[in-house]
Amino acid sequence: MSALSAIVMRDVKLALRAGGGAGVGVIFFLALVTLVPFAVGPDMPLLTRIGPAMLWIGALLASLLGLDRIFAADHEDGSLDQLMLSSAPLETIAAAKGLAHWLASGLPLVIVTPVLGLMLGIEPKALLAVSLTLLAGTPGLTFLGLVAAALAAAMPRGGLFSAVLVLPLSIPLLIFGVVSTNAAIAGEGFGAPFRFLCAISLFFLVLGPAAAAMALRHVRD
Amino acid sequence: MRLTAEGLSCVRGGRALFRGLSFALAAGEALAITGANGAGKTSLLRILAGLLAPAEGKIVLAGAENSVAEASHFLGHLDAVKNALSVRENLDFHRALLGGGRSANEAALSRVGLAALADLPGYVLSAGQRRRLALARLIAAPRPIWLLDEPTASLDTAGQELLTGLMGEHRARGGIVIAATHLPLGLENARALSIPARAA
Numbered sequence: 001m002s003a004l005s006a007i008v009m010r011d012v013k014l015a016l017r018a019g020g021g022a023g024v025g026v027i028f029f030l031a032l033v034t035l036v037p038f039a040v041g042p043d044m045p046l047l048t049r050i051g052p053a054m055l056w057i058g059a060l061l062a063s064l065l066g067l068d069r070i071f072a073a074d075h076e077d078g079s080l081d082q083l084m085l086s087s088a089p090l091e092t093i094a095a096a097k098g099l100a101h102w103l104a105s106g107l108p109l110v111i112v113t114p115v116l117g118l119m120l121g122i123e124p125k126a127l128l129a130v131s132l133t134l135l136a137g138t139p140g141l142t143f144l145g146l147v148a149a150a151l152a153a154a155m156p157r158g159g160l161f162s163a164v165l166v167l168p169l170s171i172p173l174l175i176f177g178v179v180s181t182n183a184a185i186a187g188e189g190f191g192a193p194f195r196f197l198c199a200i201s202l203f204f205l206v207l208g209p210a211a212a213a214m215a216l217r218h219v220r221d
Numbered sequence: 222m223r224l225t226a227e228g229l230s231c232v233r234g235g236r237a238l239f240r241g242l243s244f245a246l247a248a249g250e251a252l253a254i255t256g257a258n259g260a261g262k263t264s265l266l267r268i269l270a271g272l273l274a275p276a277e278g279k280i281v282l283a284g285a286e287n288s289v290a291e292a293s294h295f296l297g298h299l300d301a302v303k304n305a306l307s308v309r310e311n312l313d314f315h316r317a318l319l320g321g322g323r324s325a326n327e328a329a330l331s332r333v334g335l336a337a338l339a340d341l342p343g344y345v346l347s348a349g350q351r352r353r354l355a356l357a358r359l360i361a362a363p364r365p366i367w368l369l370d371e372p373t374a375s376l377d378t379a380g381q382e383l384l385t386g387l388m389g390e391h392r393a394r395g396g397i398v399i400a401a402t403h404l405p406l407g408l409e410n411a412r413a414l415s416i417p418a419r420a421a
Contacts, residue, residue, distance in 0.1 A: 006317035078299025
């Protein structure tokens with residue numbers, strides 16, 4: 001157990017220090033959301049209507065940044081060999097690295113979402129719904145990305161590769177994230193689509209580490 | 222404890238590196254692996270560590286409850302030192318990962334001569350100091366089998382003597398040392414295994 005907490009602590013520390021890239025996602029998210037009003041014009045009703053979807057797309061794209069480095073950095077400096085010699089199973093090691101990546105890059109996106117939502121003129125109730133759906137959806141995104149990160153571990157420039165791999169598979173999360181937000185705004189049933197979102201997220205949480213461990217074993221052989 | 226390798230074969234990139242390598246080592250014994258560049262010394266060590274699957278053959282560790290991978294330290298060409306972490310944080314992580322007691326840290330750092338640098342970040346270390354930090358791992362997390370790949374690379378004379386001392390103490394405690402090397406490491410009564418240049 002202590003090996004796993006050491007992995008989480010180390011990865012969060014590395015991400016938050018200079019060159020770690022934890023802040024890049026948040027700044028990218030901010031830049032993307034700032035661009036939307038410039039592109040569609042100062043039309044408040046329109047912004048309010050498309051705002052939740054924009055926040056979801058922004059968070060989705062921002063969470064792709066740095067994904068390819070999860071295992072590649074450890075592969076390059078020999079740390080991955082050491083991780084594999086640990087007595088913890090590779091699946092739980094992958095899960096620990098996924099958790100650390102989410103804490104450092106996914107959670108900050110959820111935290112800044114209400115602030116960015118204000119810029120898009122989204123009402124408080126909808127803001128709460130967007131934040132809640134992102135809180136449920138981003139862990140799924142990260143753990144889905146874990147598989148791509150493992151496949152890209154030995155690739156010199158795997159960033160684009162992991163984005164191309166993750167984006168199509170992230171569509172169900174995006175659909176149910178936006179649908180449940182819109183349902184909350186319209187005052188319809190928020191519960192049903194939100195439960196679907198949670199279910200898909202949980203599916204990736206379970207599948208991600210197992211598939212990532214399998215990919216790591218193949219990629220490195 | 223007894224480490225046995227039977228009929229190990231390795232194929233890399235469709236090319237057979239070696240075939241039918243066998244050896245057995247009891248507690249306290251050492252094996253020096255020699256061979257030309259590309260003969261497969263590193264691959265053999267990676268197979269022993271469980272980082273690579275052998276094409277044929279098997280490795281058995283008798284008299285220990287762990288698997289070979291869990292009982293082994295692997296010191297490869299890469300030192301696994303993170304630039305953004307301090308020397309102490311680097312060692313602390315590897316100690317926790319590989320199962321060492323918390324108290325072992327400071328002793329290990331002073332043994333390899335890095336105690337004064339403990340709070341400096343990894344990027345200020347020279348190649349030799351990074352290697353010393355990797356050696357500190359071997360002390361901080363006790364594991365019975367040491368798999369060392371060119372362990373003297375970038376070490377100065379004092380560093381090489383330190384390594385010789387560490388290997389001697391490890392064997393005296395009943396540990397096994399397997400080292401791939403071109404240079405004499407000062408291993409007393411070490412068994413020798415020479416990998417032929419081309420098995421195919």
